[in-house]
Amino acid sequence: GYAWWFSTDMFRTDNTDERTARKRSIGYRMSQHPGQLTIIYFLVLVAFVTALLLTPIATQDHTTTPFSTAFFTAVSALSTCGISIVNTTQHWSIFGQVVLIFAVQLGGLGVMTFASLIALAINRHLKATQRLLTANELGTNKLNEVRSVLAVVLTITFSIEAITFISLFPGLSRVNKGDVGKSLWESLFFAVMAYNNAGFTPDGAGLYVGRWEVGMPIMLSAFCGTLGFPVILNLWRTARAHKGPRHLNLHTKVTLLTTFIIVLISLCWFLVVEWNNQALFHDANIEERMRRGVVAAVMPRSSGFDLSWVPKVSEPTKVFMSLVMFIGGGSTSTAGGIRVTTLAVIFLVCKTAFSGHTDVNVFHRRIHTRVIMTAVSITTSCLALVFIASIALMMIENASFSHALFDACSAFGLGGYSVGVANADYPASLYVLAFTMLIGRLGPMTIAYAVGRPNVVEAVHYPTDQIVVG
Amino acid sequence: GYAWWFSTDMFRTDNTDERTARKRSIGYRMSQHPGQLTIIYFLVLVAFVTALLLTPIATQDHTTTPFSTAFFTAVSALSTCGISIVNTTQHWSIFGQVVLIFAVQLGGLGVMTFASLIALAINRHLKATQRLLTANELGTNKLNEVRSVLAVVLTITFSIEAITFISLFPGLSRVNKGDVGKSLWESLFFAVMAYNNAGFTPDGAGLYVGRWEVGMPIMLSAFCGTLGFPVILNLWRTARAHKGPRHLNLHTKVTLLTTFIIVLISLCWFLVVEWNNQALFHDANIEERMRRGVVAAVMPRSSGFDLSWVPKVSEPTKVFMSLVMFIGGGSTSTAGGIRVTTLAVIFLVCKTAFSGHTDVNVFHRRIHTRVIMTAVSITTSCLALVFIASIALMMIENASFSHALFDACSAFGLGGYSVGVANADYPASLYVLAFTMLIGRLGPMTIAYAVGRPNVVEAVHYPTDQIVVG
Numbered sequence: 001g002y003a004w005w006f007s008t009d010m011f012r013t014d015n016t017d018e019r020t021a022r023k024r025s026i027g028y029r030m031s032q033h034p035g036q037l038t039i040i041y042f043l044v045l046v047a048f049v050t051a052l053l054l055t056p057i058a059t060q061d062h063t064t065t066p067f068s069t070a071f072f073t074a075v076s077a078l079s080t081c082g083i084s085i086v087n088t089t090q091h092w093s094i095f096g097q098v099v100l101i102f103a104v105q106l107g108g109l110g111v112m113t114f115a116s117l118i119a120l121a122i123n124r125h126l127k128a129t130q131r132l133l134t135a136n137e138l139g140t141n142k143l144n145e146v147r148s149v150l151a152v153v154l155t156i157t158f159s160i161e162a163i164t165f166i167s168l169f170p171g172l173s174r175v176n177k178g179d180v181g182k183s184l185w186e187s188l189f190f191a192v193m194a195y196n197n198a199g200f201t202p203d204g205a206g207l208y209v210g211r212w213e214v215g216m217p218i219m220l221s222a223f224c225g226t227l228g229f230p231v232i233l234n235l236w237r238t239a240r241a242h243k244g245p246r247h248l249n250l251h252t253k254v255t256l257l258t259t260f261i262i263v264l265i266s267l268c269w270f271l272v273v274e275w276n277n278q279a280l281f282h283d284a285n286i287e288e289r290m291r292r293g294v295v296a297a298v299m300p301r302s303s304g305f306d307l308s309w310v311p312k313v314s315e316p317t318k319v320f321m322s323l324v325m326f327i328g329g330g331s332t333s334t335a336g337g338i339r340v341t342t343l344a345v346i347f348l349v350c351k352t353a354f355s356g357h358t359d360v361n362v363f364h365r366r367i368h369t370r371v372i373m374t375a376v377s378i379t380t381s382c383l384a385l386v387f388i389a390s391i392a393l394m395m396i397e398n399a400s401f402s403h404a405l406f407d408a409c410s411a412f413g414l415g416g417y418s419v420g421v422a423n424a425d426y427p428a429s430l431y432v433l434a435f436t437m438l439i440g441r442l443g444p445m446t447i448a449y450a451v452g453r454p455n456v457v458e459a460v461h462y463p464t465d466q467i468v469v470g
Numbered sequence: 471g472y473a474w475w476f477s478t479d480m481f482r483t484d485n486t487d488e489r490t491a492r493k494r495s496i497g498y499r500m501s502q503h504p505g506q507l508t509i510i511y512f513l514v515l516v517a518f519v520t521a522l523l524l525t526p527i528a529t530q531d532h533t534t535t536p537f538s539t540a541f542f543t544a545v546s547a548l549s550t551c552g553i554s555i556v557n558t559t560q561h562w563s564i565f566g567q568v569v570l571i572f573a574v575q576l577g578g579l580g581v582m583t584f585a586s587l588i589a590l591a592i593n594r595h596l597k598a599t600q601r602l603l604t605a606n607e608l609g610t611n612k613l614n615e616v617r618s619v620l621a622v623v624l625t626i627t628f629s630i631e632a633i634t635f636i637s638l639f640p641g642l643s644r645v646n647k648g649d650v651g652k653s654l655w656e657s658l659f660f661a662v663m664a665y666n667n668a669g670f671t672p673d674g675a676g677l678y679v680g681r682w683e684v685g686m687p688i689m690l691s692a693f694c695g696t697l698g699f700p701v702i703l704n705l706w707r708t709a710r711a712h713k714g715p716r717h718l719n720l721h722t723k724v725t726l727l728t729t730f731i732i733v734l735i736s737l738c739w740f741l742v743v744e745w746n747n748q749a750l751f752h753d754a755n756i757e758e759r760m761r762r763g764v765v766a767a768v769m770p771r772s773s774g775f776d777l778s779w780v781p782k783v784s785e786p787t788k789v790f791m792s793l794v795m796f797i798g799g800g801s802t803s804t805a806g807g808i809r810v811t812t813l814a815v816i817f818l819v820c821k822t823a824f825s826g827h828t829d830v831n832v833f834h835r836r837i838h839t840r841v842i843m844t845a846v847s848i849t850t851s852c853l854a855l856v857f858i859a860s861i862a863l864m865m866i867e868n869a870s871f872s873h874a875l876f877d878a879c880s881a882f883g884l885g886g887y888s889v890g891v892a893n894a895d896y897p898a899s900l901y902v903l904a905f906t907m908l909i910g911r912l913g914p915m916t917i918a919y920a921v922g923r924p925n926v927v928e929a930v931h932y933p934t935d936q937i938v939v940g
């Protein structure tokens with residue numbers, strides 16, 4: 001079950017009766033209604049951050065930012081998407097940039113916490129329907145559960161951010177020629193942005209992709225961010241116990257394998273299709289090309305750093321990148337998209353069907369029917385959303401389909417890249433993209449919550465009847 | 471069950487024992503292995519028709535057609551797709567045109583017969599797994615089943631084609647100013663092309679959309695062709711028995727409702743988005759616009775007639791039409807795409823999931839889990855195919871994504887339209903599109919066959935384990 005990433009000793013079970021007090025606490029409500037609370041959390045933060053960005057002190061020249069721009073930037077930061085329509089350092093003051101850092105941090109922590117609570121709630125429900133839970137397990141103290149989740153999320157997030165910060169400082173010091181203040185500030189900025197997968201950059205120059213002492217920590221931190229912290233926790237614990245990869249849990253195995261396949265296909269794509277792309281490869285040698293290829297393969301999955309070469313890729317690559325961004329990263333992570341596990345489940349259903357089997361198995365475990373229904377619902381509704389958003393963008397801006405699709409997928413997958421459709425000149429398209437980002441942030445996990453815990457007991461089981469498909 | 475469109479009195483059960491003789495007969499094999507036989511039937515016909523079209527007597531100027539063009543035209547005719555890359559009357563001689571008519575007719579009859587046998591085989595299997603079949607039903611004489619299916623398919627096909635032929639003749643006589651021979655030939659050509667949903671036209675001028683005495687029978691016949699003959703048979707029998715629409719069977723209800731919704735959305739789309747399109751509406755009055763709108767909404771679903779205005783629509787409309795062509799028409803019909811019932815099942819899964827239910831119900835009947843798995847497998851693999859084909863076309867011809875997607879969806883959905891990507895100057899893209907057409911013709915039904923009759927009994931039921939999606 002899901003308890004794998006909470007070893008039992010993490011819970012301090014507290015069975016003394018203080019139920020009335022608990023019911024009033026936010027923690028109790030978080031554990032009872034994580035789906036609704038997630039939406040409230042993000043909408044309140046969007047309103048608050050938009051208001052702060054609208055103040056004149058948030059901008060360099062102390063003017064008021066247009067509402068559409070402030071709203072879009074707030075959503076982009078809170079959803080950790082990172083598409084910027086103004087130059088981050090030239091437009092926003094230090095106050096504005098601090099607001100952005102806090103927005104990204106609160107957005108990232110929020111989504112990781114709520115997504116974990118939702119996953120726990122779904123698992124509890126699935127286990128209960130299968131009568132696998134003992135009474136003791138069902139009675140797990142929910143308030144402590146919230147505390148434990150928060151503690152784990154905060155510990156992992158700040159640990160990785162601190163490691164990234166320390167790793168970045170020497171490299172950035174050299175880039176900034178010993179300017180300690182600027183280097184500290186940029187290290188902090190990149191550390192927060194990288195793990196939370198938000199592609200805002202402090203100097204507008206993108207990732208220092210040629211300087212590996214800067215590029216490597218950012219890429220690794222962003223990659224960890226796309227895995228989701230249950231995977232990181234499981235990897236850490238398995239390594240610490242000196243156990244082999246076979247002892248990893250199902251979710252970790254599926255996430256890692258799917259991620260590996262997607263990154264490998266992307267790497268091959270960039271090396272083959274974009275071999276002659278000057279903006280990406282600069283006619284570099286093989287080793288440098290491999291490095292740049294890995295960055296190109298890892299980054300679009302959610303981080304959004306290194307924008308310079310993106311609009312210069314060929315049209316087929318734009319379509320391919322749209323697909324990669326649509327798939328996104330791992331569940332309960334700061335990445336977006338339909339998530340790699342959703343894709344894996346859909347793929348496993350096809351594999352099972354084609355091979356004439358009936359049980360959807362992977363790594364000697366069976367996938368629950370409700371998880372399959374969840375994956376189908378998420379994929380279908382998100383495909384419909386991206387399709388409608390792309391057509392709306394085409395109509396608003398007269399953009400080509402590949403460009404509209406790219407920016408719609410980037411917004412939905414929280415990729416953070418743009419080929420120019422996200423544009424302050426078209427406020428209507430900014431609202432379309434902001435809405436797409438919010439769905440990308442909240443949609444799949446709230447769908448999973450709604451679907452994973454069916455609230456209707458079927459009064460009548462109708463007989464099946466034949467319907468011919470295909 | 472599926473026996474609804476074969477009322478029991480249609481079977482003349484013949485239980486005398488001639489098993490050895492039967493096992494050698496083609497009919498017996500057709501009932502035993504409809505999936506494999508479908509593929510063999512089409513591949514043999516493709517080779518045969520390509521060879522005929524390669525002969526000099528097949529062309530007007532008695533030259534040899536390039537292999538890629540002959541192969542593409544053969545596949546286009548046999549799959550009843552109807553994309554033409556040469557002008558049908560200027561390039562092909564009367565012999566060549568007769569070959570095309572026979573190819574379309576054999577392709578249409580073949581797919582309807584095999585698809586029905588496959589649907590029967592799946593239904594027999596589903597019923598057997600549910601222990602709903604009596605021993606008597608399981609022992610249904612399979613040879614007679616094949617004969618019955620063939621009889622029904624031939625009767626319905628030739629009846630509708632004859633009605634279309636008779637309805638078209640007066641109108642075409644007027645168009646051809648009394649030329650009886652030409653009018654008879656064109657009526658025959660249109661009658662075969664319309665019901666089989668192949669968009670080849672005898673004069674290259676497309677559907678006489680302004681002349682309703684010609685346009686209306688063609689549209690109605692093509693529309694019947696997209697429903698699939700089990701639906702037509704069920705409608706006919708229900709009407710003859712003076713019963714209300716509530717007595718229609720589940721497959722008919724779902725097909726009709728989904729078709730109605732798709733046509734209605736398409737009609738609204740064309741009237742709203744293409745209101746100012748001169749090529750489509752010619753600044754006509756409201757009544758004429760409604761007529762032309764209905765044709766525009768019905769035709770892309772598979773028929774492919776009336777090509778003149780298609781390349782002149784706006785970019786968003788091209789994307790929208792791609793989606794409509796991808797969905798296609800009814801199961802066991804001459805239409806292509808993933809089929810409307812597949813879309814309906816996917817939609818019903820989402821609706822069930824979102825409303826917190828567990829059983830996928832529609833019209834007081836439950837959809838079998840294997841049908842859901844079939845629908846998911848068909849949709850996923852066909853999406854992947856169209857995506858890969860589009861990217862290949864973009865690379866071969868440097869085409870834009872919307873154009874490549876349009877022609878790929880037209881080929882897969884057997885729509886028969888083209889925005890110019892299907893082009894004799896690029897043999898490589900012709901092979902890509904021909905492959906896409908063959909998959910569009912055979913893919914969904916063979917997937918349904920493979921998935922609907924699982925051939926593996928699970929030796930071990932693994933325990934479920936948690937995997938977080940979304």
Ligand SMILES: [K+]
Nearest residue numbers: 081197302416
């Ligand atoms: K991002």
Ligand SMILES: [K+]
Nearest residue numbers: 551667772886
């Ligand atoms: K067609």
